[in-house]
Amino acid sequence: xxxxxxxxxxxxxxAIAWTFGIMIFFPILWTVLTSFKTEAQAIADxxxxxxxxxxxxxxxxxxxxxxxxRHFWNSVVIxxxxxxxxLIIAVPAAxxxxxxxxxxxxxxxxxxxxTKMLPPVGVLVPIYLIFxxxxxxxxxxxxxxxxxxxxxxIIVWMLYTYFKEIPVDILEAARMDGASLRNEVTYxxxxxxxxxxxxxxxxxxxxxxxxxxxxxxLTAAKAAPLTAFIASYSSPEGLFYAKLSAASTMAIAPILIxxxxxxxxxxxxxxxxxxx
Amino acid sequence: xxxxxxxxxxxxxxxxSVILLLGWMLIPLGLTLYFSFLRYxxxxxxxxxxVGWENYSYFLSDPAFKAAIVNTLLLVVGVLVIxxxxxxxxxxxxxQAMWGQGIVRILVIAPFxxxxxxxxxxxxNMFMNPVNGLFAHLAKFLGLPPFDFFAAAxxxxxxxxxxxxxxxxATLILLTAMQSLDSERLEAAEMDGAGxxxxxxxxxxxxxxxxxxxxxxxxxIFLLSVFxxxxxxxxxxxxxxxxxxxxxxxxxxLLRFDVGTGSAGGVVAIILANIVAIFLMRMxxxxxxx
Numbered sequence: 001x002x003x004x005x006x007x008x009x010x011x012x013x014x015a016i017a018w019t020f021g022i023m024i025f026f027p028i029l030w031t032v033l034t035s036f037k038t039e040a041q042a043i044a045d046x047x048x049x050x051x052x053x054x055x056x057x058x059x060x061x062x063x064x065x066x067x068x069x070r071h072f073w074n075s076v077v078i079x080x081x082x083x084x085x086x087l088i089i090a091v092p093a094a095x096x097x098x099x100x101x102x103x104x105x106x107x108x109x110x111x112x113x114x115t116k117m118l119p120p121v122g123v124l125v126p127i128y129l130i131f132x133x134x135x136x137x138x139x140x141x142x143x144x145x146x147x148x149x150x151x152x153x154i155i156v157w158m159l160y161t162y163f164k165e166i167p168v169d170i171l172e173a174a175r176m177d178g179a180s181l182r183n184e185v186t187y188x189x190x191x192x193x194x195x196x197x198x199x200x201x202x203x204x205x206x207x208x209x210x211x212x213x214x215x216x217x218l219t220a221a222k223a224a225p226l227t228a229f230i231a232s233y234s235s236p237e238g239l240f241y242a243k244l245s246a247a248s249t250m251a252i253a254p255i256l257i258x259x260x261x262x263x264x265x266x267x268x269x270x271x272x273x274x275x276x
Numbered sequence: 277x278x279x280x281x282x283x284x285x286x287x288x289x290x291x292x293s294v295i296l297l298l299g300w301m302l303i304p305l306g307l308t309l310y311f312s313f314l315r316y317x318x319x320x321x322x323x324x325x326x327v328g329w330e331n332y333s334y335f336l337s338d339p340a341f342k343a344a345i346v347n348t349l350l351l352v353v354g355v356l357v358i359x360x361x362x363x364x365x366x367x368x369x370x371x372q373a374m375w376g377q378g379i380v381r382i383l384v385i386a387p388f389x390x391x392x393x394x395x396x397x398x399x400x401n402m403f404m405n406p407v408n409g410l411f412a413h414l415a416k417f418l419g420l421p422p423f424d425f426f427a428a429a430x431x432x433x434x435x436x437x438x439x440x441x442x443x444x445x446a447t448l449i450l451l452t453a454m455q456s457l458d459s460e461r462l463e464a465a466e467m468d469g470a471g472x473x474x475x476x477x478x479x480x481x482x483x484x485x486x487x488x489x490x491x492x493x494x495x496x497i498f499l500l501s502v503f504x505x506x507x508x509x510x511x512x513x514x515x516x517x518x519x520x521x522x523x524x525x526x527x528x529x530l531l532r533f534d535v536g537t538g539s540a541g542g543v544v545a546i547i548l549a550n551i552v553a554i555f556l557m558r559m560x561x562x563x564x565x566x
Contacts, residue, residue: 010375014374017377017380025387027395030402046417047410093290097290100282106561112293114557115301117557119542121501121525121541121545122546123308124526125311125535128530129307152293152297212391212503227392227393241401245398251394256389259388263381275452
C-alpha cells in the first residue's frame with residue numbers, strides 16, 4: 001500500500017464486506033444451525049436463530065435410520081479412487097509433456113481439454129446401456145471409471161502447469177554435480193513436484209465428491225454416494241428439515257474444509273492456467 | 277536435450293491418457309450418433325430399424341425442445357449476468373483494505389464447495405418453501421403474501437440457486453485478476469482527477485476483461501449441463517417450465533426410455549456445447565503460447 005487509508009474508510013470497507021460475506025454464507029450457516037434443532041424448532045415461526053435447545057438427535061437419527069455410513073464411504077471411495085487412478089495415469093503424461101515437449105504437445109493438451117467440453121448428456125445413453133450390459137450400473141467401480149475419465153483432462157492440465165514451472169536448469173546442474181538419475185528424481189524433482197501433485201489431488205477430490213450428473217444417473221441404492229443419498233430427501237415424508245440439515249452438514253463439512261485449504265489452487269485448476 | 281530415446285519414452289508415458297480419452301470420446305459418441313438414427317425404445321424389445329432423420333425431426337419439432345432451448349439460454353444468460361456483475365463488484369470490494377479479509381474470502385467462496393443436491397434442497401425447503409421457508413416467514417413479518425417460488429417462478433428460482441453456487445467462482449477468479457492490477461497506476465489516475473466511475477470503466481474493467489471472458493466461457497460449459505438442481509427441485513416442471521436441454525435428453529432417454537430420440541437430443545446438445553467450446557479453446561490456446 002503506497003498510500004495510508006483512513007481508519008474510517010477501512011472500517012466502512014470491513015462493514016460492507018462482512019455484510020456481503022455473511023449474507024452469501026448464510027444458507028450454509030443456517031443449515032448447520034438447523035441441524036442442531038428439533039424438527040418443530042426448525043420450522044418455528046418466527047424462526048429461532050441461536051437460542052434454542054441444541055440437540056444432536058438429528059445426527060443420531062440420520063446415522064441410525066439410513067445407511068449414511070455406506071453412502072459416505074461410497075463418496076470417499078469414488079472421489080479418492082477416481083483421483084488416485086487419474087493421477088497414476090496423468091502424472092507420466094504431464095511429466096513427459098512438460099519436460100520433453102514435442103511439436104504436437106500443445107495440440108494434444110488442447111485436444112484433451114476439448115474432451116472436457118463434451119456435455120455429459122451427449123454420451124449418457126450409450127454409457128448407461130454399456131454399464132447395464134456389463135453389470136457396472138450402481139457399482140463403485142463403474143463410477144470410479146467414469147469420474148476418472150471425465151476429470152483426467154483437468155488432472156493432466158493442472159499437473160502440466162505445475163511441472164512446467166520446475167526449472168529444467170536445476171536438473172542439469174544436479175547432473176553436472178554428478179547426481180545419479182535416482183538421486184536426481186528423489187532429491188531434486190520429487191520435492192518440487194509434490195506440492196503440485198498434492199493440490200491437484202485436493203481439487204480433484206472436491207470435484208469428484210460433488211459431481212452430480214453421473215452419480216445420480218448411474219447409481220441406485222447400493223453404490224449411491226452422498227450426492228445421490230441427499231437427493232432422496234427431495235420427496236420426504238413428514239417433518240425433515242432438521243434431519244436434512246444434519247445429513248447435509250455431514251456431507252459438505254469435509255469438502256468445505258478441504259476447499260478452504262485449496263482456494264489458491266482452485267483458480268489455477270479451474271481456468272486451466274488462463275488466470276493466475 | 278530431448279534425444280530420440282527420451283522422445284520415445286515420452287510418447288509411451290503420454291499414450292495411456294490419450295488412448296483412454298480417445299476411447300471415452302469416440303465409443304460413446306459413435307454410439308450416440310448411431311442410436312440417433314434408430315427407432316430404439318427400451319420398452320419395445322426387438323429389432324431397432326434404421327429410421328434416418330426421424331428422431332431428429334421428432335426431437336426438434338417437439339414443443340418441449342423449443343421450451344428447453346429457451347430455458348437453457350435463460351438459465352445460462354441469467355446466471356452469467358448475476359455472477360459476472362456480482363462477482364466483479366465483490367472482487368473490487370474484497371480487494372479493498374479491511375479487517376479480516378481472509379475470513380470474508382472464506383465465507384464468500386464456501387458455496388462453491390456445497391454439492392449441488394444439497395444446495396438445491398436447502399434452498400428449496402428451508403428458504404423458498406411457501407409455508408415453512410425463511411422467505412415465507414420474512415414475507416409474513418413484512419405483511420406480504422408468501423410467494424410460492426417453484427410454482428410461480430420455477431426457472432427464476434433455479435437461476436437464483438445456481439447463481440449462488442457460481443458467484444464464488446466468478447468472485448475468486450476476478451479477485452485473483454484484481455490483485456495483479458497495479459494499484460499505483462490507479463492512485464496516479466486518482467490524483468490526476470479521475471473519478472471512481474471512470475477509473476472503473478477505463479482501468480479496472482479493461483484489466484479484468486480477460487478474466488471475465490474466462491469466467492463466462494468456463495461457466496457456460498458447466499451451466500449448459502445443469503442437471504441435479506432441476507432434478508431435485510422441480511423435475512423440469514411445472515410442464516416444461518424449468519426443463520433445460522440436459523434435463524430433456526435425460527427425460528427422453530431414462531424416463532421415457534426412448535433411446536433414439538434421447539440420442540438425437542444428445543447430438544444437438546453436443547453441437548451447442550461445441551460452439552461455446554471453440555471460443556474457449558481459442559482463449560486458452562492463446563495463453564499457452566504466451
